[in-house]
Amino acid sequence: MSRVTVIGTGYLGLTHAVCLADLGHQVLAIDVDQDKITKAAKGEAPFFEPGLEPLLRKNLDAGRLRFTMSFPEVAEFGEVHFLCVGTPEGECGQADLSFVEAAADALAPHLTAECLIVGKSTVPVGTARRVMSRIRATAPAGQRVELAWNPEFLREGFAVQDSLAPDRIVVGVTSLRAEALVREVYAAPLAAGVPLLVMDLETAELVKVAANAFLATKISFINGMAEICEAAGADVMPLAEALGYDARIGRRFLSPGLGFGGGCLPKDVRAFRATAADLGVDSVVSLLTAVDAINQGRRDRVIALARAVAGGTLAGTRVAVLGVAFKPNSDDVRDSPSLAVCDRLTAEGAAVSVHDPVAMPNAARKRPDLAYAPSVFAAAQGAELVLHLTEWSDYQAIDPAALAGVVARRVIIDARGTLDAGLWSDAGWSVHILGRP
Numbered sequence: 001m002s003r004v005t006v007i008g009t010g011y012l013g014l015t016h017a018v019c020l021a022d023l024g025h026q027v028l029a030i031d032v033d034q035d036k037i038t039k040a041a042k043g044e045a046p047f048f049e050p051g052l053e054p055l056l057r058k059n060l061d062a063g064r065l066r067f068t069m070s071f072p073e074v075a076e077f078g079e080v081h082f083l084c085v086g087t088p089e090g091e092c093g094q095a096d097l098s099f100v101e102a103a104a105d106a107l108a109p110h111l112t113a114e115c116l117i118v119g120k121s122t123v124p125v126g127t128a129r130r131v132m133s134r135i136r137a138t139a140p141a142g143q144r145v146e147l148a149w150n151p152e153f154l155r156e157g158f159a160v161q162d163s164l165a166p167d168r169i170v171v172g173v174t175s176l177r178a179e180a181l182v183r184e185v186y187a188a189p190l191a192a193g194v195p196l197l198v199m200d201l202e203t204a205e206l207v208k209v210a211a212n213a214f215l216a217t218k219i220s221f222i223n224g225m226a227e228i229c230e231a232a233g234a235d236v237m238p239l240a241e242a243l244g245y246d247a248r249i250g251r252r253f254l255s256p257g258l259g260f261g262g263g264c265l266p267k268d269v270r271a272f273r274a275t276a277a278d279l280g281v282d283s284v285v286s287l288l289t290a291v292d293a294i295n296q297g298r299r300d301r302v303i304a305l306a307r308a309v310a311g312g313t314l315a316g317t318r319v320a321v322l323g324v325a326f327k328p329n330s331d332d333v334r335d336s337p338s339l340a341v342c343d344r345l346t347a348e349g350a351a352v353s354v355h356d357p358v359a360m361p362n363a364a365r366k367r368p369d370l371a372y373a374p375s376v377f378a379a380a381q382g383a384e385l386v387l388h389l390t391e392w393s394d395y396q397a398i399d400p401a402a403l404a405g406v407v408a409r410r411v412i413i414d415a416r417g418t419l420d421a422g423l424w425s426d427a428g429w430s431v432h433i434l435g436r437p
């Protein structure tokens with residue numbers, strides 16, 4: 001059992017803190033956001049993540065997990081400090097490292113004893129080494145402060161299971177001592193057979209952005225194929241299925257639709273493109289530019305289709321939007337494709353009514369001007385067009401015949417391709433699916 005701290009209690013940090021406590025460690029977590037710390041200390045997760053809140057309460061009750069806003073307390077407590085602060089998109093697409101630097105600067109002056117700082121945030125290659133120099137320059141313990149980078153691969157919606165039983169643990173280190181400490185922290189998953197890949201700092205930083213770039217490329221590839229299918233009168237759904245049977249390709253992340261969003265893939269693709277440009281690797285710049293452009297193009301495609309089925313203009317059209325989270329099982333609306341579509345709908349004069357099972361409070365903070373409905377039926381009341389934009393399983397259970405009773409026109413665009421088109425057609429709906437004839 002080690003004494004570990006977690007700096008930053010957002011989607012990544014809070015999940016990490018809770019799961020480390022559940023593995024048996026003593027965990028002290030810190031954030032600069034008073035509201036998050038107050039809620040977490042009371043056993044309330046400040047965001048929606050299946051399974052997180054019960055585990056948070058369990059570990060608070062067991063006395064293994066505490067929260068603070070004091071960096072001196074964190075420095076005093078921890079043998080290992082996990083850095084989990086945000087690295088949002090900067091003005092020109094590059095990663096904004098100001099939170100990483102601020103956290104390092106807040107912690108360093110209090111580090112009087114040997115310790116290990118483990119970065120988990122997603123950062124451009126070279127960041128870890130710079131952060132290590134920055135910390136050593138002001139830490140009283142100087143060279144006895146070590147740094148490792150342990151990128152995180154958890155998926156929102158599956159964050160707890162991904163943290164407790166990851167596919168792999170990747171860590172970049174500069175010493176055997178750092179590796180030994182990381183092995184100690186992750187002793188339980190390693191004993192359960194999770195592979196540990198130990199490498200240098202730079203490669204570890206790159207593994208994360210390369211993984212996200214690959215996933216984004218796979219999504220944009222199939223969305224590019226959807227565009228081809230639309231232009232050629234072919235059907236992208238059986239195409240994707242047939243490709244997926246090839247074990248070298250695989251079916252996952254090959255779902256055509258509205259494209260990716262959220263707090264990670266879009267910004268990580270753009271930050272990696274900025275890094276590739278800095279490094280002069282133009283081929284990767286071109287690749288990631290195309291990936292981003294195809295992804296953005298899906299939002300335009302939905303609007304174009306909506307305009308066409310609305311008779312050429314969206315002005316005055318009543319549109320019901322189903323789903324506003326960037327993906328199902330999450331309340332995250334950062335870079336949500338659905339919210340981007342809502343923006344365009346309202347810009348073109350449509351009257352938009354939105355429903356989402358959990359993400360409406362977050363959406364309302366960003367877009368207070370949209371109308372939020374307490375149920376699918378309330379959102380669809382009088383609608384001339386229904387847009388299915390986030391593939392919550394709840395929406396697959398909608399009875400299209402019942403919904404037909406409240407809309408003004410039975411027209412639906414399934415931008416995620418997950419509804420049962422036959423069922424909706426049988427109930428008299430005109431169903432439009434991206435990439436299908």
Ligand code: NAD
Binds near residue numbers: 007009012084
């Ligand atoms: P987030 O915005 O939800 O959380 C970041 C937290 O850091 C916030 O609570 C913020 O208040 C806190 N913070 C900012 N400055 C601080 C400081 N100086 N000291 C202490 N706390 C501070 O972001 P997130 O989604 O948790 O992402 C964090 C990092 O993890 C990013 O680099 C992201 O790319 C990466 N990541 C995220 C996910 C994910 O699914 N969300 C998955 C893998 C990796």
